[in-house]
Amino acid sequence: MKPAPFDYHRPGSLAEALAILAGEPGAKVLAGGQSLVPLLSMRLAAPAALVDINGLPDLDAVTVTDDGVRVGALARHADVLASTAAAERQPLLGMALAHVAHATIRNRGTTVGSLVHADAASELPVVLRLLGGSVDVASVGGTRTIAADDLYLGPLESSVAPDEIATSAWFPALEPGAGVAFDEVARRHGDYALCGVAAVVRVEGDRVVSARAGFVSVADLPTVVDVTDALTTVDAAALADLGDVVLPHLDPADDVHATADYRAQLVRVLTARVVGTAYDRARERGTAR
Amino acid sequence: MSDTRHDVRLSVNGVGHDVSVPARRLLSDALRHDLGLTGTHVGCEHGVCGACTVLLDGRPVRACLMLAVSAVGCEITTVEGLARDDGSLGPVQQAFAECHGLQCGFCTPGFLTTITAGLADNPTPTHEECRDMIAGNLCRCTGYQNIVRAVERAAELIAEEGEAS
Ligand SMILES: Cc1cc2nc3c(=O)[nH]c(=O)nc-3n(C[C@H](O)[C@H](O)[C@H](O)COP(=O)(O)OP(=O)(O)OC[C@H]3O[C@@H](n4cnc5c(N)ncnc54)[C@H](O)[C@@H]3O)c2cc1C
Ligand code: FES
Ligand code: FES
Numbered sequence: 001m002k003p004a005p006f007d008y009h010r011p012g013s014l015a016e017a018l019a020i021l022a023g024e025p026g027a028k029v030l031a032g033g034q035s036l037v038p039l040l041s042m043r044l045a046a047p048a049a050l051v052d053i054n055g056l057p058d059l060d061a062v063t064v065t066d067d068g069v070r071v072g073a074l075a076r077h078a079d080v081l082a083s084t085a086a087a088e089r090q091p092l093l094g095m096a097l098a099h100v101a102h103a104t105i106r107n108r109g110t111t112v113g114s115l116v117h118a119d120a121a122s123e124l125p126v127v128l129r130l131l132g133g134s135v136d137v138a139s140v141g142g143t144r145t146i147a148a149d150d151l152y153l154g155p156l157e158s159s160v161a162p163d164e165i166a167t168s169a170w171f172p173a174l175e176p177g178a179g180v181a182f183d184e185v186a187r188r189h190g191d192y193a194l195c196g197v198a199a200v201v202r203v204e205g206d207r208v209v210s211a212r213a214g215f216v217s218v219a220d221l222p223t224v225v226d227v228t229d230a231l232t233t234v235d236a237a238a239l240a241d242l243g244d245v246v247l248p249h250l251d252p253a254d255d256v257h258a259t260a261d262y263r264a265q266l267v268r269v270l271t272a273r274v275v276g277t278a279y280d281r282a283r284e285r286g287t288a289r
Numbered sequence: 290m291s292d293t294r295h296d297v298r299l300s301v302n303g304v305g306h307d308v309s310v311p312a313r314r315l316l317s318d319a320l321r322h323d324l325g326l327t328g329t330h331v332g333c334e335h336g337v338c339g340a341c342t343v344l345l346d347g348r349p350v351r352a353c354l355m356l357a358v359s360a361v362g363c364e365i366t367t368v369e370g371l372a373r374d375d376g377s378l379g380p381v382q383q384a385f386a387e388c389h390g391l392q393c394g395f396c397t398p399g400f401l402t403t404i405t406a407g408l409a410d411n412p413t414p415t416h417e418e419c420r421d422m423i424a425g426n427l428c429r430c431t432g433y434q435n436i437v438r439a440v441e442r443a444a445e446l447i448a449e450e451g452e453a454s
Binding site for chain 1: 359
């Protein structure tokens with residue numbers, strides 16, 4: 001398995017990189033290569049040129065402020081996972097990253113690359129949507145911010161244009177009164193999930209103000225479902241019923257790894273578990289203050 | 290589209306090598322074919338098996354998922370770089386020999402590099418952490434039990450050396 005030939009550029013500045021992309025419509029950005037290089041080797045992708053952004057300065061920072069976590073385009077999954085400040089500000093980010101591939105892949109793969117790659121089997125796109133985050137992109141024409149809800153157009157298709165480079169992603173901080181949780185089932189630890197569920201639940205006292213769940217690997221797009229109305233009372237029965245609330249929004253499919261029925265069953269079990277855990281954590285935080 | 294060659298300097302096991310490679314040359318192939326360092330094995334070529342794992346500035350990465358041209362400016366360590374200066378086995382290699390951590394040996398270079406970096410990070414891993422350390426590498430022969438034992442033994446050997454020096 002060898003990639004087809006391509007022209008290779010390794011610009012030293014963002015401006016130079018953007019100029020090359022503007023001048024070569026068939027060019028693709030190379031970040032960590034953990035998704036792109038396999039596609040090249042299997043010849044599922046054969047771009048005319050690659051613009052390697054690994055030589056660009058100042059893009060590898062993980063910056064934590066009161067409002068959230070900003071992840072630069074060259075921050076590797078491992079760098080984000082290692083940031084205790086990031087984990088404190090938005091715990092869902094680290095919870096999800098721990099399920100992204102193996103440590104060796106995380107050493108090279110970038111968090112922003114994973115968001116742009118737009119794989120519905122990836123953990124981070126759904127986390128970005130669930131948190132209401134965004135991605136900043138640049139082109140020779142200027143910069144813009146794409147809200148997570150506008151980022152995903154189709155399977156492996158994001159709204160980042162071919163002449164744009166995503167420079168950073170923004171994950172908002174955990175809100176007061178909110179709890180988060182993540183869990184997934186995979187064939188082996190580190191594999192893509194058969195089904196993954198993330199949740200953010202916000203409470204006032206014991207009452208649920210807002211509850212949303214995000215789903216990995218059981219729909220064509222990273223999908224978030226609002227389940228607030230199904231949780232006027234929170235008990236085991238209400239949590240168990242959430243599966244039937246969310247499944248109409250999802251489309252679990254058959255493949256060599258699992259049947260659609262099994263994936264649907266994972267949706268039921270994981271949704272109850274993850275939303276329940278997020279609810280408990282939200283209440284714990286409420287009483288801790 | 291072109292197969293233009295790029296002149297790059299790869300720093301491998303502390304030695305600089307000037308090579309001229311097309312951009313599409315994978316790092317795994319550059320190591321094996323251009324530099325003759327055939328210790329790095331190639332199994333799946335899509336990141337899954339871990340046989341090609343090398344250290345990039347000390348961190349394990351898949352050599353089959355990197356372009357050689359993209360490795361400029363990085364210090365690469367392959368399995369050939371894990372032996373001691375006098376050519377005898379390094380601690381992780383020795384632990385594999387003692388614990389029968391290999392059979393056919395195809396997967397071994399990837400395990401050795403991964404564990405070398407893993408123990409540098411965490412010199413006193415628990416049994417569970419030893420298992421976790423190698424979770425991204427596949428072995429079709431051993432059943433992993435002896436590899437986990439080798440991780441624990443390597444940690445002992447490294448600790449003993451630390452005390453002795
Ligand atoms: C064995 C294996 C297991 C894996 N398991 C998982 C898993 O369980 N969950 C998971 O989420 N991922 C998994 N991955 C994928 C991994 O997370 C990748 O790191 C990630 O999907 C892509 O990031 P990258 O930096 O490697 O991007 P690349 O592979 O370099 O690029 C991917 C795509 O995004 C584009 N792109 C990347 N960065 C930018 C940018 N800054 N601006 C514009 N376009 C950009 C590229 O042009 C390309 O189209 C796995 C990979 C492997 C090899
Ligand atoms: S050959 Fe690189 S991971 Fe299998
Ligand atoms: S020893 Fe044969 S594959 Fe591991």
